[in-house]
Amino acid sequence: MMWAASARPKMGHRATSDVVVRLRTPEGRDEWLYCHAAVLAAGSGYFADRLSDAWPTCQILDSRYCVEVRCPDLDLSSHVNALRLLYAAEPVSRFGVRGALGVLRAAAHLACPRIAAACADYLESAPWDEADEEEILAAVPCLPGAQYDRVLARLRPADPAPATAIFLSAFRHATAAPSAASRELKSAAQEQLEYMLTEDDDAPLLAFDDTDAGNSVKSQVKDCVAGLLSRFSDFTSYALSKKMEPPCCSGESELQQELYSFVSDISWVCQVLGKLEMMKCIAAYWVGASPDVVMAVEASCPGSLCLKTRVKVIEISAKVLEAVAFGNVVLPAEKRCLAVKVWIWFAGITKHLVDRANRGDDSESHNGEDGNHGDAETAAKIGLDSEVWQGLESAITAIVMTLPSNTQAEILSGWLQSEHAAFLDLTEAFDAWCYRSKVARRRLSFLNNINPTP
Incomplete structure (x- = not known):
């Protein structure tokens, strides 16, 4: 039934009402509302049934019908609002x-x-918000009717x-060349x-499996990683060819900042490739x-400068060498030998510098450069993650033990002769x-x- 705005009855107008709706809760709360049968029956199937001739409705003394509605205590005010909305097209948003x-x-x-549709x-x-x-x-799936699925x-x-599609688009941003405009987007994409x-409480x-679709995604990931590594190769070549000016203590140079940006991106890529079982994409290159x-690194960040960059490089090397040590990436003996020699030396120096910075000892110097107070404070905050360090030690130990015995002897001899031998524990390989x-x-x-000596 439709009414003109001026002729539409109002809820609570006792002179014209012919129905009393009694809202009752299990906790004993009561709400009495003076309503109109025509309005209730037109907008509510519940009241249409209760006010029909087929339903025995209780008639109270002043010639009105009484319809009782039982509802939970928490929903009492919502039922009142629903009844009010039967009388006027009030915007639901006000609630x-x-x-x-x-x-x-x-x-x-x-x-x-x-009302339900509104x-x-x-x-x-x-x-x-999250509470909403x-x-x-909790509520919508329990409501009758499929029309609520859209909620x-x-x-x-x-x-x-x-x-x-969103994964690949984000991965391209995450591995793209950094710029001031994209730095925030790049960081969000990586995160x-x-x-x-990540597998946490949820899967x-x-x-990406070995289906055509999965292989297509992995191929595009490889292309993005290859682009990042190509830019990094160009950068290292430039860094080695550029004559470095003496670093100042007031802040990092642009070259140092760019190096840190690169190694941070590569460290993040290693995390993702490990989850995708694609460390082969980066291990052979690294x-x-x-x-x-x-x-x-030595040219851009000599001595105790930019320890955060050295720590990032250690993180990358730990992930790469773990992949080699576990057999996920197969490399010839000469490349394995080269890798452990380089990273035994670099890791020992870096661990020594970080420990010295954490002690606040800047009296020593390395390669002729004085320690840097600001970077010492940074190193103390960052530190070398114990799991990363233990993973690096275990990986190097495992790789050394896969090499020919004479090569092992050469590597272990160099390690024992190093002034920083105490900062990398290879005693298991030595034993x-x-x-x-x-x-x-x-x-x-x-x-x-089998092969007697002639």
Whole structure:
């Protein structure tokens, strides 16, 4: 039934009402509302049934009918609001998200399709905070009718195709050349991509198997990584060819900042490639480029300058050498030998510098450069993560033990002669070499029978 605005009755107008709605809660709260049967029956299936001739409705003394509605105590005000909305096209938005959700529950209870649709429209378009989402997730799936599914559309898992598209787009930003305009976007892309691939209380958002689609994604990831490594190679070549001016204590040079940006990106890429089981994309490059990387770091960040950059380089090397040590990346013996020689030396110096900075001891110098107070404070805050350091030691130990015995002897001799030998623990490899060397003749005596010496 439709009324003109001036002729439409008003809820609570006792002179014209012919129905009293009694809202009752299990906790004993009561709310009496003077209403109109025509309005209630037109907008609510619940009242249409209760006011029909087929329903025995109680008549009270002043010739009005009484309809009792039982509702939870927390939903009492929502039922009152739903009844008011039957009388006027009030905007649902004035109740806010949680208020509209309460009215939606009341409208579903009272079978008020127009009000329920208005609430659903508002909830579908309004912004939610986390507490709102939890209440919506608890309430909406329990409501009858599929029309409320659209309220939950923004919370449903994304399909693989759009999720993959956003992953690849974000990965391109995360590995792109840095610029002032994209630095914030780059940082956000790296953070969210790592979160997408992390298994915590929930499974990773994406997993790429050996299907055509998965291989296509991995191919594009490889291209992005190759672009990053190519730019880094150009940078190291430039850093080695540029004549460095004496560093000042007032701050880092542009070259130092660029180096830190590169190694931070590569360290992040290692995290992602490890989750995707794609460390092969970077391991062979990093092992081969190890001498140039170390020389570029020494040229750009001599002595105790930029310890945060050295720490990042250690993190990358730990991840790469772990992949080699575990057999995930297979490299020839000469490349494995080169890698451990370079990183034993660099890791020992870096650990010594970090420990010295953490002690606040800047009286020593390295390569003729005085210690830097500001960087010492930074190093003390950053430090070398114990898990990263232990992983590096374990990886180097495992790789050394895969090399020919004479090569092992050469590496261990250099380690023992180093002034920084105490900063990298290779005693396990040393013990194994001693044992194997001593029992070698006995263990391999069968070879003399197979290949007798002429």
